[in-house]
Amino acid sequence: MPAGLFLLQSDCGECRQRSVQLPATGECSLRPIEIPPSPRALLRSLRGLGYSPETALADLVDNSLAAGARQIDLRLEWRDGDPLVEILDDGAGMGMDRLIEAMRFGGDGPDAERDGTDLGRFGLGLKTASLSQCRQLTVASRRDDAIARLAWDVDRVGDGWCADIPEASPDGPLATQFAQAGDGTLISWNRMDRLGGLWGLDRDAFNDRLAAIRAHLAMTFHRFLSGEARRLSITVNGLALAAWDPFCRRHDATMALPRDVIRGSDGTISARPYILPHRDRFANEREWEEAGGPGGWVERQGFYVYRGDRLVSPGGWLGLGGARSWTREESSRLARIALDLPVTMDEAWRIDIRKSLARPPAWARARLAGIGTDSRRRAREVFAWRGTGPTVTRRRAKEDGEVWPWEARSGKTAPRYRVRRDHPAVAAVAGLLGDNAAVLEGLLSALELTVPVERIWLDVAEQGGSGPLEPSAAVIAELAAPLASLAREMDNSDEAGDRLDSVLRSLGVISPKLRAAVIRKLGEK
Numbered sequence: 001m002p003a004g005l006f007l008l009q010s011d012c013g014e015c016r017q018r019s020v021q022l023p024a025t026g027e028c029s030l031r032p033i034e035i036p037p038s039p040r041a042l043l044r045s046l047r048g049l050g051y052s053p054e055t056a057l058a059d060l061v062d063n064s065l066a067a068g069a070r071q072i073d074l075r076l077e078w079r080d081g082d083p084l085v086e087i088l089d090d091g092a093g094m095g096m097d098r099l100i101e102a103m104r105f106g107g108d109g110p111d112a113e114r115d116g117t118d119l120g121r122f123g124l125g126l127k128t129a130s131l132s133q134c135r136q137l138t139v140a141s142r143r144d145d146a147i148a149r150l151a152w153d154v155d156r157v158g159d160g161w162c163a164d165i166p167e168a169s170p171d172g173p174l175a176t177q178f179a180q181a182g183d184g185t186l187i188s189w190n191r192m193d194r195l196g197g198l199w200g201l202d203r204d205a206f207n208d209r210l211a212a213i214r215a216h217l218a219m220t221f222h223r224f225l226s227g228e229a230r231r232l233s234i235t236v237n238g239l240a241l242a243a244w245d246p247f248c249r250r251h252d253a254t255m256a257l258p259r260d261v262i263r264g265s266d267g268t269i270s271a272r273p274y275i276l277p278h279r280d281r282f283a284n285e286r287e288w289e290e291a292g293g294p295g296g297w298v299e300r301q302g303f304y305v306y307r308g309d310r311l312v313s314p315g316g317w318l319g320l321g322g323a324r325s326w327t328r329e330e331s332s333r334l335a336r337i338a339l340d341l342p343v344t345m346d347e348a349w350r351i352d353i354r355k356s357l358a359r360p361p362a363w364a365r366a367r368l369a370g371i372g373t374d375s376r377r378r379a380r381e382v383f384a385w386r387g388t389g390p391t392v393t394r395r396r397a398k399e400d401g402e403v404w405p406w407e408a409r410s411g412k413t414a415p416r417y418r419v420r421r422d423h424p425a426v427a428a429v430a431g432l433l434g435d436n437a438a439v440l441e442g443l444l445s446a447l448e449l450t451v452p453v454e455r456i457w458l459d460v461a462e463q464g465g466s467g468p469l470e471p472s473a474a475v476i477a478e479l480a481a482p483l484a485s486l487a488r489e490m491d492n493s494d495e496a497g498d499r500l501d502s503v504l505r506s507l508g509v510i511s512p513k514l515r516a517a518v519i520r521k522l523g524e525k
Contacts, residue, residue, distance in 0.1 A: 067091025
C-alpha cells in the first residue's frame with residue numbers, strides 16, 4: 001500500500017462497507033474514483049468467453065430476428081484455411097446513430113425492458129460472439145437508401161473505445177449482394193486466428209464444421225424454420241436449412257403427453273413431454289440417426305428450454321434428480337421435454353451471455369423434477385419393451401399376450417420378470433404336457449430366478465440399443481417348424497395365421513421372412 005494511505009477503519013458504516021482507502025488524516029470522504037477499464041486488454045479478454053462457431057452464428061441470427069428479418073443468408077468461404085464469414089439479412093437496417101449503439105459494448109444491458117421478439121440479453125452478443133472468432137468485425141447496414149458502416153479491429157483498439165469507419169466491407173459474395181439489395185444488414189468476420197474454431201482447417205475439416213453449423217442452426221431455430229413461430233428462411237452457402245424437430249411429432253409412434261403449466265413468482269412456464277419411438281419403429285438406420293440429432297440420442301435427451309421460441313438448452317436434465325443429479329443414460333434417451341419460458345424470465349433462469357445455459361429457479365424445480373421422473377420412467381419402458389410395452393398400449397399387450405410383463409416391487413428391490421402362465425403359447429405347451437405340466441412350471445420358475453438383467457443391460461448399453469430383429473436364413477429354417485407346431489396347438493378359434501401373428505408379436509418377432517416360412521410349414525400339413 002502506498003505511503004500515507006490505509007484501509008478505512010472508522011465509524012462510518014458506508015465507508016467500511018465500500019472499503020474506501022483514505023488519506024492518513026483519517027478524514028471520511030466518499031468521493032468516487034473512476035477506474036476505467038483498459039480497452040485493449042478487456043477486448044482481448046472478452047474474446048475468450050467460450051463461443052463455438054455454431055453458437056456465435058446463432059447469436060447473430062438472434063439480432064437479425066430482432067430486426068424483423070425474414071431471410072438470412074450465411075456464407076463461409078474456406079480461403080485455404082483463412083476464412084471469411086458473411087451474414088446478410090433483410091431486416092429493418094440501421095442508420096449511423098443506431099449502428100453506433102449496436103456496436104457499443106454493453107448496449108442497452110440486461111436490465112433493459114425487451115419485447116417478446118427481442119432475443120437480446122446483455123448487449124454483448126454481436127461483438128463478443130463475432131470477435132471470439134475473428135480479429136476484425138465489420139457491420140454495414142442500409143436503411144432508407146443510406147449505408148452506415150463500422151468496424152471493430154482488435155489490433156487497432158488502443159487506449160480508447162474507437163471503432164473504425166471503413167469505406168467498404170471485406171470483399172465477399174454477400175458484400176456484392178448487399179451492394180445491390182434493399183434495407184438490411186451485412187456482418188463480416190475477417191482475419192481469423194487460432195482462438196476461433198474456423199481458422200487453420202483443411203478443406204475436409206472445414207466442411208465438417210460447416211455441417212455442424214447447419215445442424216446447430218436447424219435445431220436452434222427449428223420453430224422459425226418450420227413456421228411454428230414467425231416464419232424465417234436461412235441459407236448456408238446457398239443451401240436452405242430444413243427445421244429439425246427434436247420431438248419427432250410426425251412419427252406415428254411418438255407419445256405426446258399432456259402439457260403442464262407451472263406458475264411461480266417470476267411468471268408462468270409450460271412443459272410438454274414427448275416419449276420418442278424405439279429404434280425398431282424407425283424405417284431405417286438413417287432415419288433413426290437423423291432423429292437423434294446433433295450429438296446423438298444420448299446427448300439430446302432431457303429438457304429443451306425455449307426462450308421466445310428460440311432453443312436455448314437442447315437437452316440435459318437441468319441439475320434435477322436430488323442429491324445425485326440425473327445423468328444422460330441410454331435407458332432415458334427417448335425422453336424429451338419442451339419447456340417454454342418468456343424472455344422476461346432471463347434473470348430467474350440465469351440465462352448466460354452465450355444463451356446456451358439455463359438453470360431453473362427454486363419455485364419450479366419440484367414440478368420439473370416430477371415431470372422429468374415420469375418421462376424418464378416412460379422412456380425406460382419403451383426402451384426395454386421395444387415400443388410394445390405397457391406404457392405404449394395396454395390394449396395391445398392384452399390382445400397379443402405379452403410374455404414378460406414387468407413387475408415392480410417396493411423399496412429398492414430390483415424389478416422381477418416373470419413369464420405369463422396364461423399366455424396362449426405357454427398354456428398350449430402346458431396342455432400338451434397334461435399331468436406333467438409341473439415340469440414346465442419348474443423350468444419357467446428356475447429361468448425367472450436367473451434372468452441375467454445386469455449382463456443384458458451392459459450388452460445393450462455398450463451396443464447403443466438393440467437393432468431390429470432380422471434372423472438369418474439358417475435361423476429361419478431352424479425356427480419355422482417349431483413355431484408352426486406352436487401355432488397349431490394354441491387353443492383359440494382364430495385362423496392359424498392369426499394365431500401365429502399373435503405369437504410372433506408377443507415374442508417381439510416382426511420378421512416378414514420368418515412369418516412367411518412358418519406359414520409355409522403350416523400349409524404342408
